[in-house]
Amino acid sequence: MAEQVDARGLSCPQPVILAHQKMKELKKGTFEVMVDTDTSCENIRRLAKNEGWEVEETKKTQDSGYVLILRKE
């Protein structure tokens, strides 16, 4: 199972901080980030671009949240 960051219910900027920490920890590879607002989704995308990670996929969940799959070779 891929590494996960569950940032649902956390307000700005916690999702970005958690995803950033995971990027630093993994350095490369794949992980998922779960968020529940569009703002957090956009912020994670911006962070990924900033840090050289690719947003491989953004899935909309049943509860109107998002799961972003981030990857770095």
Place this chain on the structure above:
Amino acid sequence: MSNLKIFFGTRLGIISVGAFIGILATLLQKWGNPPNMGICVACFERDIAGALGLHRAAVVQYIRPEIIGFVFGSLIAAYAFKEFRPRVGSAPIVRFILGFFAMIGALVFLGCPWRALLRLAGGDGNAIFGLAGLAAGVAVGVLFLKNGYNLGRNQKTYVSVGWILPLIMATLFAFLIFAPLMGDGGKSGPIFFSEKGPGSMHAPIAISLIIGLAIGFLAQRTRFCTMGALRDIVLIRNFHLASGVFALLIAAFITNLILDQFHAGFSGQPAAQTNQLWNFLGMSLAGLAFALAGGCPGRQLFMAGEGDGDAAIFVLGMIVGAGFSHNFSLASSPAGVGFYGPHAVIIGLLVCFYVGITMREKTI
């Protein structure tokens, strides 16, 4: 709709909205709002507190339609783009206290971050110290964030919860229009409206409301946030939000030049005081409280419009803080710092440190 959604998320989108706010805020001054105070979320919420009789500073009492417009503009955008998400429960009492002390700090400086930018764009050099304090406060907030500070998760809630602050704003609008006499058994105010001073200076209601609605709509779409701009630079070296804030400053500066509203200097600036230590420390307190609460006062209004009940609590904390600021001689005035203002700033900083140090989760 989706193209529009993408545009608002781009660098050009946030720059356009920042410039739009800068131009309209400066025009609001031309149309009647106080000098260098086209928009000031802290001052305008303070004016609302005064109009409701929560403080009795006679020169700063008015129900500002811009604030009402911000919440409803954001609400409309949130519904239009299917982003209305009622949520609440992330340490609401702490958010109230952060809003309370954010207001106290802002009123020692005399302005929110938006007004700090507008003051600088109008030539008020004192704003430099306020903005430096704001940056320092946000930087300290980032240190707490990096060390695990977290107010915890919110929870989804009923749609009606997300409507509480908009309904309060609708009530305020009714008070503005009808100004019912409900004091002394129906013989006098509240509602109080200033007859002189900054509170008596305002653009026509319709103009203020429409501009508030437009800014609320656009700021919700772009997530415009002055505190977030500074925080993202320090935290992740990202300049996206900062480009919008910079655009606001430049656009307001140019508009002021065109309208002959630019007057450079330190003394005699409108609704400003020249004690730079407390300008700096007042905004340090405000910046730290904004960082710990996750948004500047404008952003808190926009988040409240999206259904965020915790942001709504922060707004109410600010309004109550404004009442205390004036009733307890904490707020500054053009004559100088309020008698107990410095004491309150130090207490506020200690409270923020207490919050930042003790509210940490090792695992989330």
